[in-house]
Amino acid sequence: xxxxxxxxxxxxxxxxxxxxxxxxxxxxxxxxxxxxxxxxxxxxxxxxxxxxxxxxxxxxxxxxxxxxxxxxxxxxxxxxxxxxxxxxxxxxxxxxxxxxxxxxxxxxxxxxxxxxxxxxxxxxxxxxxxxxxxxxxxxxxxxxxxxxxxxxxxxxxxxxxxxxxxxxxxxxxxxxxxxxxxxxxxxxxxxxxxxxxxxxxxxxxxxxxxxxxxxxxxxxxxxxxxxxxxxxxxxxxxxxxxxxxxxxxxxxxxxxxxxxxxxxxxxxxxxxxxxxxxxxxxxxxxxxxxxxxxxxxxxxxxxxxxxxxxxxxxx
Ligand code: SF4
Numbered sequence: 507x508x509x510x511x512x513x514x515x516x517x518x519x520x521x522x523x524x525x526x527x528x529x530x531x532x533x534x535x536x537x538x539x540x541x542x543x544x545x546x547x548x549x550x551x552x553x554x555x556x557x558x559x560x561x562x563x564x565x566x567x568x569x570x571x572x573x574x575x576x577x578x579x580x581x582x583x584x585x586x587x588x589x590x591x592x593x594x595x596x597x598x599x600x601x602x603x604x605x606x607x608x609x610x611x612x613x614x615x616x617x618x619x620x621x622x623x624x625x626x627x628x629x630x631x632x633x634x635x636x637x638x639x640x641x642x643x644x645x646x647x648x649x650x651x652x653x654x655x656x657x658x659x660x661x662x663x664x665x666x667x668x669x670x671x672x673x674x675x676x677x678x679x680x681x682x683x684x685x686x687x688x689x690x691x692x693x694x695x696x697x698x699x700x701x702x703x704x705x706x707x708x709x710x711x712x713x714x715x716x717x718x719x720x721x722x723x724x725x726x727x728x729x730x731x732x733x734x735x736x737x738x739x740x741x742x743x744x745x746x747x748x749x750x751x752x753x754x755x756x757x758x759x760x761x762x763x764x765x766x767x768x769x770x771x772x773x774x775x776x777x778x779x780x781x782x783x784x785x786x787x788x789x790x791x792x793x794x795x796x797x798x799x800x801x802x803x804x805x806x807x808x809x810x811x812x813x814x815x816x817x818x819x820x821x
Contacts (some may be wrong), residue, residue: 507542509541509542509543509544510542510543510544510603510604510669510670510673511543511544511546511601511602511603512539512543512544512545512546512602512603512604512605512606512669513545513546513547513548513599513602513604513605513606514535514545514546514547514548514605514606514607515530515547515548515549515606515607515608515611515614515653516547516548516549516552517529517530517531517549517608518530518531518532518535518536518547518606518608518653519531519532519535519536519545519547520536521547521549522558523549523551523552523558524558524559525551525558525559525560525561525562525563526559527558527559530608530653532606532653532656534653534656534657535606535653535656538815539666541814542812542815543604543669546599546602548595550588550591550592550595550613550614550637551563551584551588551613553591553595554584554587554588554590554591555587556584561576561577561578561579561582562576562577563575563576563577563582563584563612563613564577564612564620564622565612565619565620565621565622565633565635565636566580566621566622566623566624566629567621567622567623567624567629567631568624572585572621572633572636573585574588574612574613574636580624585636588613588636588637588640589636589637589640591637592636592637592638592639592640592641592644593640593644595641596640596641596644596645599641599645602648603648603649603669603672603673603676604648604649604650604651604665604668604669604672605638605641605648605649605650605651606650606651606652606653606656607635607638607650607651607652607653608652608653608654609652609653609654609655611635612635612636613635613636613637613638614635614637614638615634615635615638615652616634616635616638616642616650616651616652617632617634617652618632619632619633619634619635620632621633638650646731646734646735647672647730647731647733647734647735648672648734649665649668649669649672649734649738651665659817659820659821660740660821661740662817662820663811663817663818663820663821664737664738664740664741666811666815666817667698667737667810667811667817668734668737668738669811670810670811671695671698671733671734671737671806671810672734674691674806675691675730675733678690678691679691679726679729679730680726680730683722683723683726684722685716685722685725688714688725688726688729689714692710692711692714692729693801693804694804694805694806695733695805695806695807696805696807697749697752697753697805697806697807698737698805698806698807698810699733699736699737700745700748700749700752700807701741701745701746701748701749701807702736702737702738702739702740702741702745703736703739703745704745704748706732706735706736706739707736709732710729710732710733710736713725713728713729713732714729743776743777743778743779744777746776746777746783747773747774747776747777749807750773750776750786750787750790751773753790753794753802753805753807754766754769754770754773754790756798756799756801756802757769757790757793757794757797757798757802760793760796760797761793761797765793768789769786769789769790769793772785772786772789773786782818782819782820782821783818783821784816784818784819787808787818790808791808791809794808
């Protein structure tokens, strides 16, 4: 299987690029995800010519203007360099399907990076790292996640779902855009989207129908953005159960009443928190192999990421 191109904060791969000359190696990224992800390590601070080790930098609030400056010398300001570096990187990051960053970095932090007053006191607010903010603004559809948040089972499953869906969208639709390719993609993703947000599922359906007569490029780019924003919403036990019951509807004619009741019981056990999502899905996948039609068997919802990652064992 072709590995998915993913950008990553270089220090997470064990490269000694941090201000203190060290790294923040992530075993999960390096050992587990690397079987599926092809990493492109980026250190924006080294990229703009800062050495390692180097004096630490921080975000400061300069009259409501967020700047990145050296903590003990505010005249050393690298805001414009980091922004320019991000703009340069966007060209070479065109093929990436996700970005894993590190928290609290004034360059790479995705959220809640502490902001200081010019006098050195905490400003009581937070912001995004300046470099990654440029990337996320220019590529709003791109899945971005902080490595620390990947410890949370739901956030981990959500991020990896988005990465695989985004790669699929690029391969199936963006590589050779057509209305037919978009309709087929939407058909496969119907239940995955429904699990993440029901009203967005309706919205995407209306978009594909293209009643507004958007030209193809606009249609594809609008769909892509709404799709990725929708998948960024965390699916919960209620929305997953709703999808599981929809899928059960395709099987009920073929299942014996005992098998049907058993499946309903397992869905309810999942909905009420006694088993994880993998339990009803294993049963459903089993029955779909036996009785399912092509439409239901092709649903991305059934296998949105490699089973070896075990992501649905924990949600
Ligand atoms: S700038 Fe980003 S990649 Fe470089 S050391 Fe800091 S957090 Fe790591």
